Amino acid sequence: MDFAFDQTTLDLRGRLEDFFETHILPAEEVFARQTEALENPWATPEVMEELKAKARAEGLWNLFLPDPEHGAGLTNLQYAPLCEVMGRSPFLAPEVFNCSAPDTGNMELLAQFGTTEQKRRYLEPLLDGRTRSAFSMTEPLVASSDATNIATRIRREADEYVISGRKWFTSGAMSPRCDLLIVMGVSDPDAERHRRQSMILVHPQTPGVDIRRSLHVLGYLDGAHGGHAEVFYDDVRVPLDSLLGTEGD
Numbered sequence: 001m002d003f004a005f006d007q008t009t010l011d012l013r014g015r016l017e018d019f020f021e022t023h024i025l026p027a028e029e030v031f032a033r034q035t036e037a038l039e040n041p042w043a044t045p046e047v048m049e050e051l052k053a054k055a056r057a058e059g060l061w062n063l064f065l066p067d068p069e070h071g072a073g074l075t076n077l078q079y080a081p082l083c084e085v086m087g088r089s090p091f092l093a094p095e096v097f098n099c100s101a102p103d104t105g106n107m108e109l110l111a112q113f114g115t116t117e118q119k120r121r122y123l124e125p126l127l128d129g130r131t132r133s134a135f136s137m138t139e140p141l142v143a144s145s146d147a148t149n150i151a152t153r154i155r156r157e158a159d160e161y162v163i164s165g166r167k168w169f170t171s172g173a174m175s176p177r178c179d180l181l182i183v184m185g186v187s188d189p190d191a192e193r194h195r196r197q198s199m200i201l202v203h204p205q206t207p208g209v210d211i212r213r214s215l216h217v218l219g220y221l222d223g224a225h226g227g228h229a230e231v232f233y234d235d236v237r238v239p240l241d242s243l244l245g246t247e248g249d
Contacts, residue, residue: 042174102135131179134172152185163236174227195248208236
């Protein structure tokens, strides 16, 4: 297999490197200073928005998304060298190009499996960099890196789903701009082991959602990237069209 960079990769990498040297590196000290001065440690420093506008104007935006309708349409082989450039400034560069987790994975899910309305409500603002999102899978009482162990329940009652459970290390949930929680839970405990789980879209302001606290990761709050929250779902009710895909998908 030929792993040599094609011309698209070389062109994008060159443009990224130029942007990095011209804009990212000089802004790192400003970013650190503005972050330190934030009243809310999970808010967005002003310089971030300034750099995002420049990156988008230069077409260096949503490079992660292989769907050409919404993103750059790159393969993994093409995107990996671009990650190497962005990885030189991990706290600043990924979000500047709208390529930061957990939004990247959440946007991929919405682009591939979301309904037209789900894309309008949640995907479009994320693609524009106007909102942030969170992924809510990990739980404190089970080895939930294997998602078949998770215990949070998603049960159907008439024309609603009711979500009950406790999550932690929900990446992105502390951000004031967090507009979406993608929650994984058990929708059918009697189904085949790998068909019990579903993902559902929940707005953070929905009654019953309690974003309790931020957790440290290796001693850090990871403030500029939305933190990692402990979240309680106390009989959270959402409409049926909040499900991502179908039950068990």
